[in-house]
Amino acid sequence: MSESVRLHQHARSFVTDWLRSRERETFFLGLPAAILVGALSTVFALSFTKSPVAMSAKYLSAGQQALAARELDTADLYYRKSLILQPNAKQTLIDSVRLADERGDATRRGALLARLMEEFAWPEAFLMRAQGLLRSPSLEESRLNEVEALLVEFSSLRQESGAELAMVVQRDLAAAYRKIGNLEKARTCLEDIGQPTPGDQLELASLAKQLGNTDGARKGAEAVLAEQGVGPGQAFRSLVSSAKAHAVLDDGRAAYEYFERASGLVKEADQRRLRAQAMLWCFEELYRGNPERPPLVFLERLLTEEPLYGGLAALIVRLAVPGIATEGSLSQGALEGTLATGETLVTAHLLLGLRALGIAGGDSDSEGGALHFEMAQRLNPRSSLTLSRCSLILAESDPARLQAAVSISRMGIALTGQHPYAFEVHSLLLGAEGRWQEVVDLLTPVATNEHRSLLGLLAKAHSELGDDEMAESYQTRASASSEG
Numbered sequence: 001m002s003e004s005v006r007l008h009q010h011a012r013s014f015v016t017d018w019l020r021s022r023e024r025e026t027f028f029l030g031l032p033a034a035i036l037v038g039a040l041s042t043v044f045a046l047s048f049t050k051s052p053v054a055m056s057a058k059y060l061s062a063g064q065q066a067l068a069a070r071e072l073d074t075a076d077l078y079y080r081k082s083l084i085l086q087p088n089a090k091q092t093l094i095d096s097v098r099l100a101d102e103r104g105d106a107t108r109r110g111a112l113l114a115r116l117m118e119e120f121a122w123p124e125a126f127l128m129r130a131q132g133l134l135r136s137p138s139l140e141e142s143r144l145n146e147v148e149a150l151l152v153e154f155s156s157l158r159q160e161s162g163a164e165l166a167m168v169v170q171r172d173l174a175a176a177y178r179k180i181g182n183l184e185k186a187r188t189c190l191e192d193i194g195q196p197t198p199g200d201q202l203e204l205a206s207l208a209k210q211l212g213n214t215d216g217a218r219k220g221a222e223a224v225l226a227e228q229g230v231g232p233g234q235a236f237r238s239l240v241s242s243a244k245a246h247a248v249l250d251d252g253r254a255a256y257e258y259f260e261r262a263s264g265l266v267k268e269a270d271q272r273r274l275r276a277q278a279m280l281w282c283f284e285e286l287y288r289g290n291p292e293r294p295p296l297v298f299l300e301r302l303l304t305e306e307p308l309y310g311g312l313a314a315l316i317v318r319l320a321v322p323g324i325a326t327e328g329s330l331s332q333g334a335l336e337g338t339l340a341t342g343e344t345l346v347t348a349h350l351l352l353g354l355r356a357l358g359i360a361g362g363d364s365d366s367e368g369g370a371l372h373f374e375m376a377q378r379l380n381p382r383s384s385l386t387l388s389r390c391s392l393i394l395a396e397s398d399p400a401r402l403q404a405a406v407s408i409s410r411m412g413i414a415l416t417g418q419h420p421y422a423f424e425v426h427s428l429l430l431g432a433e434g435r436w437q438e439v440v441d442l443l444t445p446v447a448t449n450e451h452r453s454l455l456g457l458l459a460k461a462h463s464e465l466g467d468d469e470m471a472e473s474y475q476t477r478a479s480a481s482s483e484g
Contacts, residue, residue, distance in 0.1 A: 056086035064095060072103055090120055097128065106132070126154040127169060134172045141180065147173050148189075167193050174203065183207055198224050198241040205248045206285055221248040236265040240278045247282035250289040255282050256297060276302055276309050283315070292334050296344035303346055307382040308421070313389035317397060320351040321358035324397050329355075346383050349376035354390060357404050370411065377415040388412035388425040395429055405429055420451050427457045436461040452478050 063078030079096045082089060093112055100109035109132065116125035130150040133143050151166045151173070174189035187207045190200055205220030224245045228238040243258035259279060266272055283298040302312045319330045330351060338348040353372030376383045388409055395405035409426040416422045423446060427439045439461040447454035455478035463471035 052085040056082045056089055056092070059085070060089070060092050060095065063092075063099075067095070067099055067102070072099065075099055076103070088119070090116070090122070093120075094122070094124075097125075101128075121157060123154050123157040126150045126157065127166065130154070130169050131172070134169070134176055141182065144173060144176055144180070144182075144185070147176075171200070171203075178207065183211055187211070198227060199244075202241065202244045202248060205245075209248060210288065217248055221245040234261070236262055236271055237274070239265070240275060244278055244282055244285070247285040250286065252282075252286045252295045252297075255286070256295075259298075259301075272306065273309075276306050277311060280311050280315055287330075291331070292337075294330055294334055294338065296338055296347040299347040300344040303350075303380060303383050303386055307385040308389055310389065310393070313386055313393050314397075316347070316350055316386070317354065317390050317393045320354035321394060321398075321401070322355075323358075324394070346376050346380045349373070349379070350383060350387065350390070353387075354394075354408070357408060358394075358401070369408075373411055373415060381416075384412055384415035385419065385421060387415065388419075388422045391429065392425050395432065402429065402432060406433065418446065420446075420454060424453050424457065427454070427461075431457070431460065431464075434464075436464040440465070447474075449477060449480070 059078045059082035063075045063082060066072075066075035066078060076099055079092055079099060082092045083096070086092065093116055097109055097112045097116070100106075100112060110129075113125045113129050113132070116122040117129065127150070130147045133147050133150075136143065147169070151169055155166050170189055170193060174186045177183070177186035177189060187204065190196070190204050190207070193200055196204070201220055201224050205217045205224070208214075208220060209217035222245070224241055228234065228242045228245075234242070239258050239262035243255045243262065246252075246254040246258065259275065259282075262275060266275060279298045279302055283295055286295045286298075299312065299316070302309060306312065318324050322329065332352075332355070335348050335352050335355070339345060339352075349372040353369045353376065356369035356372065373384070373387060376387070391405040391409035391412060394408065395402045406426070406429045409422070409429050412422040413419075413426055423443060427443055430436075430438050430442070439457060443454050443458050443461070447458055449455070455474050459471045459474035459478060462468075462474060
């Protein structure tokens with residue numbers, strides 16, 4: 001008989017006798033057994049609260065709090081501890097996927113999603129996998145076919161409101177098919193949307209024009225214009241849709257006038273972003289209609305107002321650098337003609353500068369490139385911030401051009417008057433080449449407690465160089481930085 005069982009029997013006998021007699025002598029004889037039982041019960045209770053299930057839940061809660069506070073490394077530690085105790089905890093796996101998204105850890109994100117799809121058939125995992133494929137740099141036809149299959153699976157698993165969520169990705173899928181030149185597939189994706197928005201209708205009209213159906217394109221654009229109206233009381237989104245409709249009709253002047261009207265109604269960051277996206281869309285639509293007269297006025301407007309808008313920099317790189325564009329970049333003659341006419345000089349100089357360095361195969365001392373960048377900077381100092389962003393996107397678009405990107409980012413530091421963002425981009429590109437000592441030499445004199453991103457890069461550089469003490473020091477300063 002085990003000791004615990006024997007003690008429990010003593011305790012039960014004691015309580016029974018005491019309740020029957022209420023004698024003091026009997027009470028004191030059984031008291032030691034009662035105390036031991038109480039102690040054992042406490043130990044059993046504590047053991048239960050520290051069971052794997054309970055501890056895993058505590059780690060999950062701590063990880064969620066850390067993620068909410070943007071303490072990503074701490075959150076990752078707690079989630080991993082939680083999964084060690086409960087490897088099949090669905091909520092922890094889901095939260096770990098979201099954390100991997102935040103950290104840009106594509107490998108871990110993919111592994112976690114695979115488990116959620118295979119073991120749990122979690123609907124959102126199929127949707128997130130589709131979104132991840134669409135974000136990948138290489139958009140191959142086979143990948144897009146996989147996205148379509150994932151969307152079908154998601155919709156079948158999540159019947160309630162699944163269609164609306166899938167449509168968001170369906171639009172991205174249509175854009176991806178269009179980007180790789182499969183216009184028929186792009187059109188099919190958009191036609192499958194049950195309740196198309198004016199934006200969907202305009203995309204279909206644009207595709208119709210590219211496919212040679214000019215009559216269908218005109219009718220689609222005019223239908224959107226009729227829906228939006230033409231009165232002075234048009235709302236912001238209505239004005240943007242009208243501008244895009246005129247771009248489909250190859251009326252650049254009217255499109256720009258509608259953007260001018262929309263500008264006066266911009267009140268939120270989302271509206272600024274929507275207008276920027278629409279202006280880039282109109283530029284490409286009008287440029288396809290007349291490749292010899294690129295409507296650079298749209299890009300100049302964005303350079304003036306939103307020099308760090310990512311889509312703008314990506315478009316400039318694609319239009320300027322051979323080997324990047326999927327549809328064919330702006331011709332040298334068209335750009336030089338723009339300079340001759342004096343229209344939108346800043347954008348033209350940026351494009352010609354990138355083109356010169358791109359053709360030079362990474363020669364950072366190309367006189368033509370440097371001259372164009374200096375001219376753009378004189379005309380609009382903020383354009384140099386876009387130049388720094390262009391260098392980053394150039395490296396991401398084509399790793400073989402990393403050295404050229406480093407050279408361009410170095411020019412960005414000089415032209416922006418040592419702007420922190422220019423330092424950050426140049427350091428990121430140096431790090432991509434493994435030149436961490438140069439990052440330390442560059443940033444140590446300029447990084448202050450107001451420069452969180454630069455301090456973080458210094459921490460990374462020292463860590464890569466094996467100096468953990470300095471890395472920890474800079475990481476502490478970065479965490480306490482006043483920068484948002």
